[in-house]
Amino acid sequence: xxxxxxxxxxxxxxxxxxxxxxxxxxxxxxxxxxxxxxxxxxxxxxxxxxxxxxxxxxxxxxxxxxxxxxxxxxxxxxxxxxxxxxxxxxxxxxxxxxxxxxxxxxxxxxxxxxxxxxxxxxxxxxxx
Ligand SMILES: [Zn+2]
Ligand SMILES: [Zn+2]
Numbered sequence: 001x002x003x004x005x006x007x008x009x010x011x012x013x014x015x016x017x018x019x020x021x022x023x024x025x026x027x028x029x030x031x032x033x034x035x036x037x038x039x040x041x042x043x044x045x046x047x048x049x050x051x052x053x054x055x056x057x058x059x060x061x062x063x064x065x066x067x068x069x070x071x072x073x074x075x076x077x078x079x080x081x082x083x084x085x086x087x088x089x090x091x092x093x094x095x096x097x098x099x100x101x102x103x104x105x106x107x108x109x110x111x112x113x114x115x116x117x118x119x120x121x122x123x124x125x126x127x128x
Contacts, residue, residue: 009120012127021123028119032112035105036094044099045085047074
């Protein structure tokens, strides 16, 4: 959807002589797309089988399904049916858990999407 708007804007800007602006929009979109691919392809931090409790961390829990010891930040994702290190949430847009190992790529998507929205609104006002 956002890709369609971007394509429309880049074409509209280029045909009206705003090539520099079109390149900026395209650059932001490609960065966002790269971050999206990174989130989708990276392992979010799937936990492997372990049974040892760390006596220092008193908030440890045990997941019966995965048979792993979770620290206070780890959680079991009901959709993926695995335990994820530092689980933030399960993202329906990427179809992946957002955990310890892919959270920065996810933040990059959020920042790029906000930047893109602002850019598109400003450019729409300039072009119209
Ligand atoms: Zn689990
Ligand atoms: Zn998940």
